Amino acid sequence: MALPYASEHVQFRESVRRFVDKEIAPHHARWEEEGVISREAWRRAGEAGLLLTNIPAEYGGGGADFLTSVIMIEEMMCHVFSGPGFRLHSDIVAPYILHLGTGEQKKRLLPAMARGEIITAIAMTEPGAGSDLQSIRTRARRDGDEFVISGQKTFITNGQLADVVIVACKTDPAAGAKGTSLILVEASRPGFSRGRNLEKIGMKAQDTSELFFDEVRVPVANLLGREGGGFGHLMSELPQERLLVGITAVTVMEAALRWTLDYTRDRKAFGRTIADFQNTRFKLAEVKTEVTVARTFLDDCILKHMRRELDVATAAMCKWWLSELECRVVDTCLQLFGGYGYMREYPIARAYEDARVHRIYAGSNEVMKEIVARSL
Amino acid sequence: MPLFTSEHEEIRRNLQKFIAAEVNPHVDTWEEAGIFPAHELFKKLGTLGFLGLNKPVEYGGQGLDYSYALLMAEELGTIRCGGVPMAIGVQTDMATPALARFGSDEVRRAFLEPSIAGDFVAAIGVSEPGAGSDVASIKTNARSDGDDYVINGGKMWITSGTQADWICLLTNTGDGSIHDKTLICVPMKSKGVTIARKLDKLGMRASDTAQIYFDDVRVPKRNRIGEEGQGFTYQMIQFQEERLWGAASALKGLEMVIADTIEYTRGRRAFGRSILDNQVVHFRMAELATEVEALRSLVYRAAELLVAGEDVTRLASMAKLKGGRLARELTDACLQYWGGMGFMNETSVSRFYRDFRLMSIGGGADEVMLTILCKMMGILPGSSNKA
Numbered sequence: 080m081a082l083p084y085a086s087e088h089v090q091f092r093e094s095v096r097r098f099v100d101k102e103i104a105p106h107h108a109r110w111e112e113e114g115v116i117s118r119e120a121w122r123r124a125g126e127a128g129l130l131l132t133n134i135p136a137e138y139g140g141g142g143a144d145f146l147t148s149v150i151m152i153e154e155m156m157c158h159v160f161s162g163p164g165f166r167l168h169s170d171i172v173a174p175y176i177l178h179l180g181t182g183e184q185k186k187r188l189l190p191a192m193a194r195g196e197i198i199t200a201i202a203m204t205e206p207g208a209g210s211d212l213q214s215i216r217t218r219a220r221r222d223g224d225e226f227v228i229s230g231q232k233t234f235i236t237n238g239q240l241a242d243v244v245i246v247a248c249k250t251d252p253a254a255g256a257k258g259t260s261l262i263l264v265e266a267s268r269p270g271f272s273r274g275r276n277l278e279k280i281g282m283k284a285q286d287t288s289e290l291f292f293d294e295v296r297v298p299v300a301n302l303l304g305r306e307g308g309g310f311g312h313l314m315s316e317l318p319q320e321r322l323l324v325g326i327t328a329v330t331v332m333e334a335a336l337r338w339t340l341d342y343t344r345d346r347k348a349f350g351r352t353i354a355d356f357q358n359t360r361f362k363l364a365e366v367k368t369e370v371t372v373a374r375t376f377l378d379d380c381i382l383k384h385m386r387r388e389l390d391v392a393t394a395a396m397c398k399w400w401l402s403e404l405e406c407r408v409v410d411t412c413l414q415l416f417g418g419y420g421y422m423r424e425y426p427i428a429r430a431y432e433d434a435r436v437h438r439i440y441a442g443s444n445e446v447m448k449e450i451v452a453r454s455l
Numbered sequence: 456m457p458l459f460t461s462e463h464e465e466i467r468r469n470l471q472k473f474i475a476a477e478v479n480p481h482v483d484t485w486e487e488a489g490i491f492p493a494h495e496l497f498k499k500l501g502t503l504g505f506l507g508l509n510k511p512v513e514y515g516g517q518g519l520d521y522s523y524a525l526l527m528a529e530e531l532g533t534i535r536c537g538g539v540p541m542a543i544g545v546q547t548d549m550a551t552p553a554l555a556r557f558g559s560d561e562v563r564r565a566f567l568e569p570s571i572a573g574d575f576v577a578a579i580g581v582s583e584p585g586a587g588s589d590v591a592s593i594k595t596n597a598r599s600d601g602d603d604y605v606i607n608g609g610k611m612w613i614t615s616g617t618q619a620d621w622i623c624l625l626t627n628t629g630d631g632s633i634h635d636k637t638l639i640c641v642p643m644k645s646k647g648v649t650i651a652r653k654l655d656k657l658g659m660r661a662s663d664t665a666q667i668y669f670d671d672v673r674v675p676k677r678n679r680i681g682e683e684g685q686g687f688t689y690q691m692i693q694f695q696e697e698r699l700w701g702a703a704s705a706l707k708g709l710e711m712v713i714a715d716t717i718e719y720t721r722g723r724r725a726f727g728r729s730i731l732d733n734q735v736v737h738f739r740m741a742e743l744a745t746e747v748e749a750l751r752s753l754v755y756r757a758a759e760l761l762v763a764g765e766d767v768t769r770l771a772s773m774a775k776l777k778g779g780r781l782a783r784e785l786t787d788a789c790l791q792y793w794g795g796m797g798f799m800n801e802t803s804v805s806r807f808y809r810d811f812r813l814m815s816i817g818g819g820a821d822e823v824m825l826t827i828l829c830k831m832m833g834i835l836p837g838s839s840n841k842a
Contacts, residue, residue, distance in 0.1 A: 210726070
């Protein structure tokens with residue numbers, strides 16, 4: 080079942096493509112070396128109407144549907160431009176604020192986020208707690224009309240640039256999951272500091288960082304959603320996050336297949352093209368088949384999601400199965416590039432570097448399998 | 456009959472001490488820099504006799520049999536990256552075997568002796584931008600001009616290419632057929648040799664890999680290894696040792712990845728227990744350890760036969776094929792259990808993940824190994840029956 084792209088989507092895709100060609104492509108290799116994209120690129124994305132496309136217009140968003148997020152992923156990831164953390168900002172943080180925020184919070188944050196003036200992050204993971212989110216230790220102590228936050232987060236996307244961070248904290252350390260709250264922290268608050276921009280094996284242009292909170296005071300009005308409701312709030316938005324990984328995986332697989340067909344049809348060895356070898360033909364036939372099945376499953380998940388019918392277990396299947404397939408497909412394709420597949424100037428090498436984290440972040444595949452197992 | 460004797464074990468201990476003192480403390484720095492100091496390191500290795508274990512005594516080697524080369528290959532696998540062992544392997548088992556076996560006394564004095572001593576850094580120049588697996592279709596040619604060859608062409612993916620003193624170059628000396636290729640020792644400082652660029656690679660980052668141009672490079676004919684026109688044959692023979700070396704050098708590295716992963720997952724806790732205590736995790740470690748032992752048996756068997764004077768093309772190719780595939784599977788599986796830390800450059804598992812990916816490509820891609828094996832099984836279309 081094809082996705083219901085309309086003429087507005089076609090136009091949107093063209094404008095994204097133009098933006099990527101002009102504002103991302105010339106800089107991405109340099110951003111990889113620097114480990115972060117420019118703030119200017121964020122602002123330009125905002126000006127071009129490419130941030131928060133899925134958020135209602137009354138809050139400065141694009142007022143468009145989820146397919147605009149799909150298009151953003153496709154147009155960036157077909158080039159392996161994984162530096163800009165637009166997805167996290169637009170499709171993870173913004174929905175939390177839209178669904179959980181007070182009128183004041185939404186008005187204060189969403190329009191500026193849509194303009195790219197405020198860059199956001201969400202901080203759940205800690206050095207001692209990744210998959211096991213219940214055991215986070217960052218503490219938010221109530222003191223009058225303020226929360227006082229102390230702790231440390233790590234692997235935080237947009238960590239070097241974020242102006243506002245949603246921080247998962249323990250407001251009641253004795254209460255397990257029910258003692259968790261989400262609190263907005265502005266980077267300008269005293270006591271907040273950014274740690275290292277972490278050096279990763281892939282997604283090198285994406286600023287992934289440690290964040291430190293040393294008795295950071297924020298007004299109680301910075302609470303996002305219900306006190307103690309943090310865990311439940313996180314669960315409600317995770318299916319979309321998992322779907323985004325699936326969309327990325329299929330986009331990259333489809334691109335990898337295209338690059339590999341082009342390369343193997345051109346590259347000659349032993350008197351013919353690499354594409355002429357039966358081994359190549361059959362490997363690519365297998366890839367094509369798997370990618371087609373993947374695309375069918377993904378589109379079904381996207382449509383369910385747009386009807387608000389994507390359940391947690393199906394989102395988990397989407398995330399683990401597609402990311403695992405992506406790694407296998409990209410690996411197979413890389414092999415067909417021979418020595419060039421090992422050269423970072425070729426997109427297949429960078430796709431290989433990037434793909435590996437898709438099985439780890441947004442909930443490791445082991446957690447995904449546990450979720451699916453429980454649904455049986 | 457055990458492959459390794461007490462003499463072997465003494466060499467193994469010395470090598471382990473050397474690696475612990477002179478190599479592993481610096482690997483992180485070299486990875487960051489994208490290069491390791493080959494002259495410095497090779498001189499130290501050479502002085503201790505490690506660069507000529509199975510090379511002729513007349514040129515400073517130890518004259519020992521292949522089992523010693525195997526031992527060294529295996530121990531190099533304890534270096535905490537793939538790039539440095541690879542460069543050492545080029546020096547001992549890829550750029551020099553043909554020279555040692557087929558070179559004249561004069562050319563061996565000029566190039567083999569200093570390489571064994573660690574005064575020269577060696578490179579092997581076979582691959583070109585347009586010819587990797589298809590060695591027969593290389594274009595670099597060496598035109599005869601009096602007592603010299605004049606060489607034109609280019610090579611690609613040359614390990615230690617920015618530091619090498621000389622390169623063992625496979626060239627066309629005739630019409631480009633496989634019977635018209637020649638191996639020539641080319642000093643890298645010769646006029647006309649240009650290092651075009653240092654390549655930015657997915658892994659093996661401590662090893663400098665270069666693209667090199669040769670523009671009317673003049674070398675005396677006495678730099679030729681063996682007979683003109685025999686280069687392809689010599690290189691094919693040289694490949695056997697390269698392939699077996701590759702598989703041998705993977706063994707301890709892969710075991711280190713398992714050990715590091717067990718250590719990490721034992722200490723890391725989630726959901727009330729260590730990651731290691733999850734059945735899928737400890738079962739997977741056992742599966743992978745089994746595979747490494749199976750590969751080791753294949754490698755040792757090939758080495759024993761080589762020591763006994765047999766042709767081990769078949770087993771060496773199998774070992775290389777299996778090694779490359781196991782290395783990918785094992786590093787990938789182990790990385791997953793490190794969670795987010797597996798994606799960080801600072802962990803050993805992520806470095807080995809990147810480094811080991813090359814094994815299925817460099818030194819003869821998997822597809823080439825498969826083609827060789829099919830030929831030997833007599834099942835490659837068009838080839839004559841060979842057992």
